[in-house]
Amino acid sequence: MTATLEPTQTDREAAQRAYDLDRKHVFHSWSAQDTLDPMVISAAEGSHLWDGEGNKYLDFSSQLVNTNIGHQHPAVVAAIAAQAAKLCTIAPSYVNDARSEAARLIAERTPGELDRIFFTNGGADANEHAVRMARLHTGRHKVLSAYRSYHGGTHLAVNITGDPRRWASDNGSAGTIHFFPPYLYRTAFHSTTEEEEAQRALEHLEQLIEFEGPSSMAAIMLESIPGTAGIYVPPAGYMQGVRELCTKYGIVFIADEVMAGFGRTGKWFAVEHFDVVPDLLTFAKGVNSGYVPLGGVAISPEIAATFGTRAYPGGLTYSGHPLATAAAVATINAMEREGMVQHAASLGTDVIGPALAGFAERHQSVGEVRGRGVFWAIELVKDRATREPLAPYGSSSTEMNQLVAACKSRGLIPFANFNRIHVVPPCNISVEDALTGLAILDEVLDIADTYA
Numbered sequence: 001m002t003a004t005l006e007p008t009q010t011d012r013e014a015a016q017r018a019y020d021l022d023r024k025h026v027f028h029s030w031s032a033q034d035t036l037d038p039m040v041i042s043a044a045e046g047s048h049l050w051d052g053e054g055n056k057y058l059d060f061s062s063q064l065v066n067t068n069i070g071h072q073h074p075a076v077v078a079a080i081a082a083q084a085a086k087l088c089t090i091a092p093s094y095v096n097d098a099r100s101e102a103a104r105l106i107a108e109r110t111p112g113e114l115d116r117i118f119f120t121n122g123g124a125d126a127n128e129h130a131v132r133m134a135r136l137h138t139g140r141h142k143v144l145s146a147y148r149s150y151h152g153g154t155h156l157a158v159n160i161t162g163d164p165r166r167w168a169s170d171n172g173s174a175g176t177i178h179f180f181p182p183y184l185y186r187t188a189f190h191s192t193t194e195e196e197e198a199q200r201a202l203e204h205l206e207q208l209i210e211f212e213g214p215s216s217m218a219a220i221m222l223e224s225i226p227g228t229a230g231i232y233v234p235p236a237g238y239m240q241g242v243r244e245l246c247t248k249y250g251i252v253f254i255a256d257e258v259m260a261g262f263g264r265t266g267k268w269f270a271v272e273h274f275d276v277v278p279d280l281l282t283f284a285k286g287v288n289s290g291y292v293p294l295g296g297v298a299i300s301p302e303i304a305a306t307f308g309t310r311a312y313p314g315g316l317t318y319s320g321h322p323l324a325t326a327a328a329v330a331t332i333n334a335m336e337r338e339g340m341v342q343h344a345a346s347l348g349t350d351v352i353g354p355a356l357a358g359f360a361e362r363h364q365s366v367g368e369v370r371g372r373g374v375f376w377a378i379e380l381v382k383d384r385a386t387r388e389p390l391a392p393y394g395s396s397s398t399e400m401n402q403l404v405a406a407c408k409s410r411g412l413i414p415f416a417n418f419n420r421i422h423v424v425p426p427c428n429i430s431v432e433d434a435l436t437g438l439a440i441l442d443e444v445l446d447i448a449d450t451y452a
C-alpha cells in the first residue's frame with residue numbers, strides 16, 4: 001500500500017456519505033453526540049490507517065489497544081474468510097473445531113492450570129461471568145477492585161471499575177468495594193520507595209478485607225498491569241502479596257488481562273511478570289486482535305469442579321463464535337510463528353523504554369513514564385514539583401486536546417486519556433515505525449513543555 005492513497009471523486013463522495021450518515025444515525029460510545037467530529041477511515045494495513053482524504057497515519061493506539069498484530073493480517077483475514085465459507089455460526093452447545101482449537105491454544109498459554117475456557121463476546125462480559133463464577137464457587141457476594149482500574153462498560157463491570165468512567169453509571173451495586181492500588185508517583189500511603197508502597201498497599205487491602213468481613217468476600221479483581229486507568233506496573237511483591245491474601249481468606253483472585261494479555265507486555269499474559277497464578281483470568285481484545293468480537297474466562301480446575309455436576313447458570317448466544325475463534329486460532333499462531341511476543345518485549349526494553357526515559361529527562365512536562373513491552377504511559381504535568389496534572393483527574397483539558405491534534409497533524413494517532421499519552425502500538429510494529437512515532441511524540445512534547 002502506498003504512503004498516500006489518492007482518493008477518486010467516487011471515494012471522496014463515499015467517505016462524505018459515510019460521515020454524514022454516521023453523524024445522523026450512529027450513537028457513539030462515551031461521547032457527547034453533537035460535538036463529535038470522528039475521522040473517516042478508508043483503509044488500514046499493519047500499523048497504518050488512511051483517512052477519507054487518503055492521508056496516512058501511524059496507529060500508536062492499536063485502536064482501543066486491541067489490534068495487537070496490526071490491521072488486516074493476511075493469515076487472520078484468510079482464516080475468517082475460510083471459516084465463513086465453511087460455517088458462519090453454530091450454537092455454543094455444539095462442538096466446533098475452531099472453538100475447540102482456540103480453547104486449546106489459549107489454555108496452553110495461560111499460567112498454571114487455567115485450562116478450561118468460557119468464551120464471551122468481549123471483556124466486560126468476561127468480567128461479569130468471572131464474578132458470577134467466583135460468587136457461586138465461594139457462596140459469598142462482595143467483590144474488591146482497585147481505584148485506577150477499568151473493567152468494562154456493562155452494569156456490574158462498570159460498577160467494579162475504579163476510574164471516573166464509573167461515576168455516571170454507578171448505582172452503588174451491592175458488594176462492590178474499591179481499594180487503593182500501589183502508585184508511588186501519587187501515593188495514597190505517603191510511601192517514599194516502591195518497597196514501602198507495595199507493603200503499605202497490601203496492609204491497606206488486608207485491613208479492608210478484615211473490616212468488610214472475609215466471609216462475605218468472593219473475589220478480588222485486578223488488572224495485572226492496569227491499562228486505560230494509567231499503565232501502573234505493580235511494584236515487586238505486590239501481586240504475590242495479593243495472591244497470598246486471596247489464598248489466606250479463601251477469596252477468588254481474578255486477573256483481568258483484557259488489555260494487558262496476548263503479548264502486549266512482552267509476555268503472553270502480564271501476570272507472568274510477577275510469577276503469579278490467578279484463579280480466573282479474563283481476556284478479550286488481543287486474543288484475535290479485535291478482528292471479530294471475542295473474550296473469555298480461563299478457569300482453574302477447582303472452580304471448574306464447582307460446575308462439574310452442577311450446571312453453570314450463564315451463557316451467550318455467540319459464546320465461542322466460529323468466526324471469532326477461527327480468528328483467534330490464526331492470531332495466536334501468527335504471533336507464535338512471527339515471534340511477536342518476543343518482539344514486543346524487546347521493543348519495550350531496547351526502543352520504547354529508553355526513548356521514554358529520554359523524554360522524562362528532556363521534557364519538563366513529563367512527570368513520569370512507565371510500562372513494559374508495547375504498553376507505556378507518559379504522565380504529563382503542569383508542574384514537576386507539585387505534580388499538578390495537565391488535565392484534571394477524570395477529564396480532558398484544552399492542552400491535552402491540542403496535543404492530540406498536534407499528533408494527528410503529524411500523522412500519528414495517539415492514545416490519550418486524562419493527563420496521559422499512552423504508547424501502545426501493535427506488538428509487531430517495526431522498529432523503524434516505532435522510532436518514527438516516538439520522534440513525533442518528542443516534537444509534540446516540546447509543545448507540552450510550553451504549558452508546564
Ligand code: PLP
Binds near residue numbers: 124152223227285
Ligand atoms: N477490562 C479491561 C482491562 C479493559 O481495558 C477493557 C476495555 O478496554 C475491558 C475490561 C472491557 O472490555 P470490552 O470493551 O471488550 O467489553
